[in-house]
Amino acid sequence: MNEVLERLELARDAVFQLVERWRGAPTQSPIVPGGNVAGTALIIVIAIMTFLACLTFGGVSLVRDSAAAWQSQISKEATIQIKPVEGEDMEALLARAAKIAEGFAGVTSARIVDRDATARLLEPWLGSGLDIEELPVPRLVVVSIDEESPPDFDILRAELVRSVPGASFDDHRTWVDRLVSMARTTVLIGMSVLALVIAATVLTVIFATRGAMAGNDHIIEVLHFIGAEARFVAREFERHFFRTAFKGALCGGGVAVLVFLMVSWWSSRNLATPEADQAAALFGNFAIGRGGYLGVAIIILLVSILTMITTRLTVITQLKEMDSRGSESS
Structure with a gap:
């Protein structure tokens, strides 16, 4: 109570x-x-x-x-990949591919990815201290594209395949x-x-x-x-x-x-x-x-x-x- x-x-x-x-x-x-x-x-x-x-x-x-x-990267860059070909100098092939790409209207520059940069790209999968000369590793050429007037990718791809052994061209559109x-x-x-x-x-x-x-x-x-x-x-x-x-x-x-x-x-x-x-x-x-x-x-x-x-x-x-x-x- x-x-x-x-x-x-x-x-x-x-x-x-x-x-x-x-x-x-x-x-x-x-x-x-x-x-x-x-x-x-x-x-x-x-x-x-x-x-x-x-x-x-x-x-x-x-x-x-x-x-x-x-x-944004779709319209800015493309990649040329060159696989090692027996009897061919890789550095010469890279230089030739870069020259062909720079000759097309709509390409502002072509940059060869050097050995060190290539080894670094592969480091997460193959580990550090990689010597790419010992492995048949493809090399890359990065092609910068003019966004306002890009080149004809089909013609560029065909010219690279015809003139550079082991070359392939990827505009990244599918993956991106x-x-x-x-x-x-x-x-x-x-x-x-x-x-x-x-x-x-x-x-x-x-x-x-x-x-x-x-x-x-x-x-x-x-x-x-x-x-x-x-x-x-x-x-x-x-x-x-x-x-x-x-x-x-x-x-x-x-x-x-x-x-x-x-x-x-x-x-x-x-x-x-x-x-x-x-x-x-x-x-x-x-x-x-x-x-x-x-x-x-x-x-x-x-x-x-x-x-x-x-x-x-x-x-x-x-x-x-x-x-x-x-x-x-x-």
């Missing part, structure tokens, strides 16, 4: 304080108490969700930028088109994952709001039925949850930015290694750029505002259900 009386007294004091607050007088007791265990857990959940959302957005930005670079298609698919998957993360965050906020209302149900009912508008009650909740979401989103976004900075720093420190070269070929230098960091800031604000809106709509819906139950019981 004493325990029931104590709970009634606490509810009465809380209602009196909230009534004073509703009337405009300052009070120290909000409807939703801050710093409780549920609030801390919600901050952690929102931080994790924001971290995942920022990582997904950053990855999508990297892949999108790489896809744009690949598309496949890579670009793969990148676009990856971007689509990334955006879907981002949408799922945001949806999960919204559902978490809805459950947290309902839990907070359930924990203060007796106070909210009394305050609501003595005349407090739904907007007043919803405003109390949305303020609390906006602050909670902003703290969590700021932590999650900050950790994501730190991850991107560390990966970019690692990439810049390992530019001369084969692993970094392969990674840079796919993702650039891992720098998401100004647009990426702006996107992280937008995600932080979006999560906070979306949490506030979700909380407001949840509270108003719950209060309407409360009114419906009251009407049915009467």
Whole structure:
């Protein structure tokens, strides 16, 4: 009995304080108490969700930028590959192929890939210290193309095959088109994952709001039925949850930015290694750029505002259900 009386007294004091607050007088007791265990857990959940959302957005930005670079390379470069032919001097064949390519209108330059560069290209598969003279390794000539008026690739290919033994011409269009298609698919998957993360965050906020209302149900009912508008009650909740979401989103976004900075720093420190070269070929230098960091800031604000809106709509819906139950019981 004493325990029931104590709970009634606490509810009465809380209602009196909230009534004073509703009337405009300052009070120290909000409807939703801050710093409780549920609030801390919600901050952690929102931080994790924001971290995942920022990582997904950053990855999508990297892949999108790489896809744009690949598309640009289609019209800028082509490759002449020359396989070793018995009785032929490889260096002479390379020089002849470069000269033929430079003679075509639309070709700005032809650069022979030297032995060291060739060995470095093969290092991820064949290891370091490779002597390409001991193996029948094809050699390459990189042909730079005028984007405005490219040459006739079919005629250039036919001339190279006719004049240079072991030569073949690749304009990279088939492979790069496949890579670009793969990148676009990856971007689509990334955006879907981002949408799922945001949806999960919204559902978490809805459950947290309902839990907070359930924990203060007796106070909210009394305050609501003595005349407090739904907007007043919803405003109390949305303020609390906006602050909670902003703290969590700021932590999650900050950790994501730190991850991107560390990966970019690692990439810049390992530019001369084969692993970094392969990674840079796919993702650039891992720098998401100004647009990426702006996107992280937008995600932080979006999560906070979306949490506030979700909380407001949840509270108003719950209060309407409360009114419906009251009407049915009467």
